[in-house]
Amino acid sequence: MSVKSVPVLPSPKTSVVQQPNLSIPPLLGASLEELTGWVQQQGQPAYRGKQLHEWIYQKGVRSLSDISVFSKQWRAEVAEIPIGRSNIQYRSVAPDGTVKYLLQLSDDQIIECVGIPAEKRLTVCVSTQVGCPMACDFCATGKQGYKRNLGRHEIVDQVLTVQEDFQQRVSHVVFMGMGEPLLNTDHVIGSVKSLNQDVGIGQRNLTVSTVGIRDRIRQLAQHQLQVTLAVSLHAPNQALREQLIPSARSYPIEDLLAECREYVKITGRRVSFEYVLLAGVNDLPEHALELARHLRGFQSHVNLIPYNPITEADYKRPNENRIQAFVKVLKQQQIAVSVRYSRGLEADAACGQLRTNENKKES
Numbered sequence: 001m002s003v004k005s006v007p008v009l010p011s012p013k014t015s016v017v018q019q020p021n022l023s024i025p026p027l028l029g030a031s032l033e034e035l036t037g038w039v040q041q042q043g044q045p046a047y048r049g050k051q052l053h054e055w056i057y058q059k060g061v062r063s064l065s066d067i068s069v070f071s072k073q074w075r076a077e078v079a080e081i082p083i084g085r086s087n088i089q090y091r092s093v094a095p096d097g098t099v100k101y102l103l104q105l106s107d108d109q110i111i112e113c114v115g116i117p118a119e120k121r122l123t124v125c126v127s128t129q130v131g132c133p134m135a136c137d138f139c140a141t142g143k144q145g146y147k148r149n150l151g152r153h154e155i156v157d158q159v160l161t162v163q164e165d166f167q168q169r170v171s172h173v174v175f176m177g178m179g180e181p182l183l184n185t186d187h188v189i190g191s192v193k194s195l196n197q198d199v200g201i202g203q204r205n206l207t208v209s210t211v212g213i214r215d216r217i218r219q220l221a222q223h224q225l226q227v228t229l230a231v232s233l234h235a236p237n238q239a240l241r242e243q244l245i246p247s248a249r250s251y252p253i254e255d256l257l258a259e260c261r262e263y264v265k266i267t268g269r270r271v272s273f274e275y276v277l278l279a280g281v282n283d284l285p286e287h288a289l290e291l292a293r294h295l296r297g298f299q300s301h302v303n304l305i306p307y308n309p310i311t312e313a314d315y316k317r318p319n320e321n322r323i324q325a326f327v328k329v330l331k332q333q334q335i336a337v338s339v340r341y342s343r344g345l346e347a348d349a350a351c352g353q354l355r356t357n358e359n360k361k362e363s
């Protein structure tokens with residue numbers, strides 16, 4: 001089965017754009033208490049808050065004027081208050097059932113999210129920014145530049161959109177789409193709480209992935225969330241990490257690992273380390289050994305991600321023997337490890353392949 005081709009979108013502006021001027025904040029992402037407070041401010045009885053919550057999160061209503069249990073008069077009064085839903089601009093299905101969506105936001109910015117079905121599971125990979133400023137050398141999103149942070153509602157919306165499209169409850173969310181979550185901490189934490197309390201997804205089924213921003217992992221730990229923290233390490237030493245991740249220059253690997261240790265101590269949750277395997281660059285047995293030395297005795301897990309090709313970079317995915325040799329060294333050193341073969345490769349929906357400027361020629 002071939003993948004539907006993705007339309008050519010306008011070439012991206014690399015300049016940063018302002019977040020939309022939301023004189024009236026969207027309701028999506030708000031808790032039951034916040035919605036109840038809001039309806040009361042509007043002169044409505046408190047029970048309307050519960051109805052509103054149900055219509056937003058269970059029924060997926062897109063406009064207050066469609067809430068039939070509200071009076072006609074009040075619906076007309078609040079018709080302009082935004083709920084904060086996006087529109088699906090394009091969807092592309094890979095042979096393995098993974099679906100990539102391009103979503104259009106209220107200011108016409110485009111983001112991506114991915115629905116990944118598996119037996120008894122539906123995982124959504126959400127974006128946290130439009131583009132990304134981190135510019136990791138092997139990542140398509142980084143090549144596209146950064147525009148703005150997403151609001152809490154724009155993160156929650158991605159999950160509701162996939163849930164509606166699959167007609168199936170979302171069981172897991174990974175914050176591994178476009179953007180660096182810890183550069184948008186407030187809205188990421190707000191969306192974690194809403195996904196948990198309003199959409200009903202267990203916190204342990206939520207994973208926040210970061211390349212590491214100084215002090216932000218510690219800050220996140222203070223919130224005592226039960227989410228899984230995934231840290232994109234990608235190299236076992238500072239020199240190699242700097243080569244792949246420009247932001248590593250101002251944040252030495254030792255400092256990053258020290259902060260991760262603090263996270264484990266404060267939250268009691270293990271950290272998972274992501275390591276993209278790039279042939280001949282960071283995939284040699286000595287790299288695995290060096291990585292193991294850092295992680296010995298550390299409550300952690302290594303997720304190896306064989307590189308997913310992007311047109312903007314020259315890296316190669318190592319062959320299976322090399323991948324298994326790397327795994328073997330880590331296992332010999334008693335490091336918990338798994339290999340994550342990304343889903344959705346054929347729809348450009350796999351890790352690192354998310355970009356909204358589809359200037360790539362479709363074959």
Ligand code: SAH
Nearest residue numbers: 139176180209210211232274307308351352
């Ligand atoms: N900014 C966050 C989330 C980004 S994407 C972070 O850096 O963690 C999720 C994972 O995909 C990250 O580990 C990222 O480094 C990885 N990734 C990026 N490009 C990739 C590629 N071409 N192939 C495989 N994994 C990639």
